[in-house]
Amino acid sequence: MKAILYEAFSAPPKLVNLPDPVPEPHGVVIEVMATGVCRSDWHGWVGHDSDIVLPHVPGHELAGRIAAVGREVTRWKVGERVTVPFVGGCGHCPECHAGHQQVCDNQFQPGFTHWGSFAEYVSIHRADLNLVALPETIDFATAASLGCRFVTSFRAVIDQGRVSAGQWLAVHGCGGVGLSAIMIAVAAGAQVVAVDIADDKLKLARELGAVATINARDVADVAGAVREITGGGAHVSLDALGAVTTCVNSINCLRKRGRHIQVGLMAGTESFPPVPMGRVISHELEILGSHGMQAHRYGAMLAMIEAGRLKPELLVGRTISLEDSIAALMGMDRFEGVGVTVVTEF
Ligand SMILES: [Zn+2]
Ligand SMILES: [Zn+2]
Numbered sequence: 001m002k003a004i005l006y007e008a009f010s011a012p013p014k015l016v017n018l019p020d021p022v023p024e025p026h027g028v029v030i031e032v033m034a035t036g037v038c039r040s041d042w043h044g045w046v047g048h049d050s051d052i053v054l055p056h057v058p059g060h061e062l063a064g065r066i067a068a069v070g071r072e073v074t075r076w077k078v079g080e081r082v083t084v085p086f087v088g089g090c091g092h093c094p095e096c097h098a099g100h101q102q103v104c105d106n107q108f109q110p111g112f113t114h115w116g117s118f119a120e121y122v123s124i125h126r127a128d129l130n131l132v133a134l135p136e137t138i139d140f141a142t143a144a145s146l147g148c149r150f151v152t153s154f155r156a157v158i159d160q161g162r163v164s165a166g167q168w169l170a171v172h173g174c175g176g177v178g179l180s181a182i183m184i185a186v187a188a189g190a191q192v193v194a195v196d197i198a199d200d201k202l203k204l205a206r207e208l209g210a211v212a213t214i215n216a217r218d219v220a221d222v223a224g225a226v227r228e229i230t231g232g233g234a235h236v237s238l239d240a241l242g243a244v245t246t247c248v249n250s251i252n253c254l255r256k257r258g259r260h261i262q263v264g265l266m267a268g269t270e271s272f273p274p275v276p277m278g279r280v281i282s283h284e285l286e287i288l289g290s291h292g293m294q295a296h297r298y299g300a301m302l303a304m305i306e307a308g309r310l311k312p313e314l315l316v317g318r319t320i321s322l323e324d325s326i327a328a329l330m331g332m333d334r335f336e337g338v339g340v341t342v343v344t345e346f
Pocket of ligand 2: 038039040041060061086148149
């Protein structure tokens with residue numbers, strides 16, 4: 001199969017030929033029809049992820065058709081259209097038994113713990129637990145764009161943030177995660193304030209239903225501006241970027257008893273933000289994380305997509321070839337372009 005492989009961290013990946021994978025007894029091999037390019041792939045490539053063993057094939061936001069099925073798999077057959085969450089569960093740890101496969105003790109993460117989907121084929125473990133059937137109405141590129149940023153945002157806004165109609169949600173950073181969160185929160189009836197430093201991203205945020213936007217380049221006190229717009233602070237706020245500034249702004253823009261959800265990955269120099277714990281105490285704030293979403297929660301999200309209440313296809317930006325994914329991956333730290341870049345040509 002054709003695949004993108006890197007042999008050293010931060011060294012340019014190469015388009016190579018590798019043996020086709022064979023399924024584990026409990027797994028499947030998926031013919032990849034679309035795979036998203038994500039900043040997490042960039043973090044992995046530069047060496048921020050200790051799970052990665054070299055040489056490595058990146059890619060974790062995928063959709064495709066089942067090409068081969070392991071002998072222990074009972075729920076799936078060759079040819080079915082599927083996608084997967086970027087964290088797969090093992091099925092036998094306490095977290096999996098409690099239904100929290102997104103924080104499984106023995107996680108299967110294509111593109112991190114195992115070779116990923118920047119390839120014609122990818123092997124997925126524990127298929128009966130981890131695969132999600134894809135409705136015919138959702139195309140592969142859109143489905144691939146769901147697997148990481150969109151599902152993480154869905155869990156952040158709906159399950160962790162517990163946003164309800166009429167509440168204020170602040171979104172700090174309007175890349176793939178932030179724009180997804182805006183769409184989901186608006187569908188849930190929330191009022192959204194979007195913060196970014198790029199006017200084109202804020203324009204898209206407004207088109208997706210944000211009622212107010214703040215360009216952080218033009219405003220000295222972003223948290224104060226959010227508190228003013230929302231009449232006292234957001235009920236829920238997301239750091240959708242993963243940086244010291246956006247994390248601290250997100251916590252400081254909350255009203256009393258508000259919830260901060262950390263969604264953007266904190267890595268490298270941004271790993272240890274100075275969290276204002278005094279404010280967390282005096283305002284009784286909640287600080288939560290969101291790490292993907294379980295396969296069994298996809299049903300609620302897919303139903304909203306099929307009903308037309310969520311339109312993730314609006315967030316798909318460029319579609320590119322497997323070869324072009326090398327440049328796209330290496331450039332992911334520059335935050336260029338709007339929406340999710342998806343590989344659709346293999
Ligand atoms: Zn588990
Ligand atoms: Zn991702």
